[in-house]
Amino acid sequence: MSRDPITEKQKFLAEACSTMAPHDSRCYCVVNQIAINDSSWGTAGVGKKTNNPCNIRPMGDASPIEHGVYHSPGNGYFSHFNSMEDGIVACIDLYIRKYSGKTPDELTKIFAENPESRGYWESVRSCY
Numbered sequence: 001m002s003r004d005p006i007t008e009k010q011k012f013l014a015e016a017c018s019t020m021a022p023h024d025s026r027c028y029c030v031v032n033q034i035a036i037n038d039s040s041w042g043t044a045g046v047g048k049k050t051n052n053p054c055n056i057r058p059m060g061d062a063s064p065i066e067h068g069v070y071h072s073p074g075n076g077y078f079s080h081f082n083s084m085e086d087g088i089v090a091c092i093d094l095y096i097r098k099y100s101g102k103t104p105d106e107l108t109k110i111f112a113e114n115p116e117s118r119g120y121w122e123s124v125r126s127c128y
Contacts, residue, residue, distance in 0.1 A: 006041045009053070013088055020092050024100050029127035030107065031091050037120045042084055046072050051081040054091035065090040104128045 010032060017027035031054070038055040039047025047053050050070045056079045058069045067090065068080040081087040099107050104125040108117075 006043070009035070009041050009084060009088065012085055013092070016089055016092050020089070021096050021100065024096070026127050027092065027095065027100070030099075030124060031088075031095055033120075033123040033127060034095075035088075035091065037117075037123060042087065046070065046075060046078050047087075049080075050078050051084045051087040052079050052090075053084065053087050054094070056087075056090055056094055059090075059094070063090055064093060 013031060013035075014028050017024070017031065021027040035041050035047075035053035039045050039053050042048055042051060042053040046055055052070075058067070058077050058079050063079070065081065065086050067082075067086070070078045070080040072078060079087075079090065081090060099110065102110075104121075104127070108121045108124045
């Protein structure tokens with residue numbers, strides 16, 4: 001029986017949230033929903049090409065995770081990670097540093113950038 005790659009990524013996410021954000025009960029749910037909505041867990045779009053499930057923009061020295069830069073014509077620049085695990089850790093790190101504690105509307109407005117992204121808003125809001 002083959003393993004479900006998304007389930008494996010979610011398992012890694014749960015372990016990483018437990019280690020990196022032990023007192024944030026929303027870490028797993030919020031980052032999981034962002035990864036689902038942004039790149040279908042790195043199986044679609046830019047996330048698939050960059051090991052970047054949350055479609056994170058380049059962070060330069062602000063990121064503790066080594067990454068390159070990928071240019072997507074018409075979409076701009078995105079961080080490119082060496083592995084999906086690095087991309088997941090970077091997403092958690094970004095969430096902890098900048099977005100933990102925000103309301104669902106504040107968080108979704110930042111990540112979705114479009115109030116018309118109804119499914120995105122609803123899935124992130126379900127974490128609260």
